[in-house]
Amino acid sequence: MRDAMDFFLAFGMLATGSVNTIVTKFADGVCERNEHDAPLLYDPKQTDVAPFWGPAGTTPGGSSHEDKQLYGEGGPLAAYNCIQFNHPFVQAAFMFLGEILCGVVYIALRCARKGEPMPYFNPLYLAVAGMCDMTATSMMYVGLTMTYASTFQILRGVVVVFTSLFSHFVLGRKQQPFQWLGVVLVVVGTGVVGLAPFAPAPWGLPSSGSDAGASNPALGNFIIIIAQVVVGVQMCWEERYVTEYNIPALLVVGWEGLFGLFAIHILLTVVHQIHDFTPEPSSVVMDNATKQWCAPHPNNGDWGGGSSDTAFWFGEDDAFKQFASEANNPTIIIAMSCMVFSIAFFNFFGISVTKKMSAAHRMVLDSVRTCVVWAVGLIFLHEHFAILQAIGFVILITGTLVYNTIVRVPGMDYSAHDNPAPEDPIKKGRKEINVAITDRDFGRAAACQQTMLQNGDHSYAQRRSIGPPELEAPLLTPSTSVSREQPSLQGSD
Numbered sequence: 001m002r003d004a005m006d007f008f009l010a011f012g013m014l015a016t017g018s019v020n021t022i023v024t025k026f027a028d029g030v031c032e033r034n035e036h037d038a039p040l041l042y043d044p045k046q047t048d049v050a051p052f053w054g055p056a057g058t059t060p061g062g063s064s065h066e067d068k069q070l071y072g073e074g075g076p077l078a079a080y081n082c083i084q085f086n087h088p089f090v091q092a093a094f095m096f097l098g099e100i101l102c103g104v105v106y107i108a109l110r111c112a113r114k115g116e117p118m119p120y121f122n123p124l125y126l127a128v129a130g131m132c133d134m135t136a137t138s139m140m141y142v143g144l145t146m147t148y149a150s151t152f153q154i155l156r157g158v159v160v161v162f163t164s165l166f167s168h169f170v171l172g173r174k175q176q177p178f179q180w181l182g183v184v185l186v187v188v189g190t191g192v193v194g195l196a197p198f199a200p201a202p203w204g205l206p207s208s209g210s211d212a213g214a215s216n217p218a219l220g221n222f223i224i225i226i227a228q229v230v231v232g233v234q235m236c237w238e239e240r241y242v243t244e245y246n247i248p249a250l251l252v253v254g255w256e257g258l259f260g261l262f263a264i265h266i267l268l269t270v271v272h273q274i275h276d277f278t279p280e281p282s283s284v285v286m287d288n289a290t291k292q293w294c295a296p297h298p299n300n301g302d303w304g305g306g307s308s309d310t311a312f313w314f315g316e317d318d319a320f321k322q323f324a325s326e327a328n329n330p331t332i333i334i335a336m337s338c339m340v341f342s343i344a345f346f347n348f349f350g351i352s353v354t355k356k357m358s359a360a361h362r363m364v365l366d367s368v369r370t371c372v373v374w375a376v377g378l379i380f381l382h383e384h385f386a387i388l389q390a391i392g393f394v395i396l397i398t399g400t401l402v403y404n405t406i407v408r409v410p411g412m413d414y415s416a417h418d419n420p421a422p423e424d425p426i427k428k429g430r431k432e433i434n435v436a437i438t439d440r441d442f443g444r445a446a447a448c449q450q451t452m453l454q455n456g457d458h459s460y461a462q463r464r465s466i467g468p469p470e471l472e473a474p475l476l477t478p479s480t481s482v483s484r485e486q487p488s489l490q491g492s493d
Helices: 002-028 065-071 088-111 125-144 149-169 177-198 217-245 249-273 308-314 319-325 330-356 359-380 387-403 425-438 442-454 469-476
Strands: 040-042 285-287 292-294
Touching (some): 002 330, 088 330, 149 177, 149 387, 177 217, 177 387, 217 425
Antiparallel strands (some): 285 292
16 A cells, blocks of 8 residues: 555656646747737747737647648748747746645645644745745746756756755755765756757757747756756755754745745736837738738837747736736636646645655656656657757766765765764754644753753743743743643733
């Protein structure tokens, strides 16, 4: 039974994680349409010409007879492309809704008297992590609009580099030689993957803007890598406070989703106020002489940009406009719904895998997830296979496995990892007192406070409002022994 449950959790994490990346990339390529199912077209060679609505029900590059007549070689609209749903900030907002669902699951478990106890901590500690999550997610989704889904998934592994650097220089956690070797391998693998857009086929990937799947891979890859710096800051912040306060993972994800949604809402509100200099699109016209559709007159407005992957820089990531225009587009509605639930279930399954199995299992599954996204991209998303990308992926994954001791290098010293030094008494005391508070073991909390005072840590000596009144007495009077069954109510008035 345990093996079946482990398989279910592992498969759930793999499936939901892969679906989240694939659906997000799929949504980027969906045509913008109005309530009449008309695609929004533009001329990529004339960026000063405003977009216009095409014939209803048609799709550039579609397989129907009408599509081929209109957009095929020699067709009246052959030179025009469809403006795609490239709205990374809106997508990030939906992702945070999925994270909030994790917090809802935690509350539901607590109401059913299941799950981990609710600790006492200041939720504002997680506001910084939420802001980092908002920044990194938005940047990664911006990069995803410009590059391939497989490359996006591969480059997310670069977070190992920045997390180890911040952990070493900020948190003071000494990195072992095998960990530095893993970091070096990740850097080398990232460099090889980053060279793919500049190398000729079959070694590299197309780098021209004509590729619908990745209009600017080099810039997109760079943005994704920079986003991993912010993710590294987020992970170190979480390590610092989540560990000390013993906060359940589902609760952490829920709070970060709430703070992230609040921040992205402010950002979207600001973007909504930006002057939208895109004129209201006109529609195609029927040539009375030829009885064929043709584009409107070229002097119908100044668009200011024709590349769909940069449209959001010009105030086009207007959430309010998008919610109105996409309300009648079931494809986008389904894609956004899949994003919300896939990220929620991915976090739930990932936390469960770490708890039931190990963090190593979660790391291996995340590597397999990259392979799944890559395979789906090659088969269904029209991605191109590149030898450099494959080599870089192998090197990067090897570095990740070495860093996490899943793969051990012969001759390297692992003694510090296998026999860790005793935990710092001050950090250990803070962790123990928070565990005691979470368990409502007030007598043990008072004893922990006495031990902390003996070790010279006075951080809890003057805590007057740490939670319910019954917690105040033992934390203010270390010499008082308060039992769990008979908590003191001193100060409850």
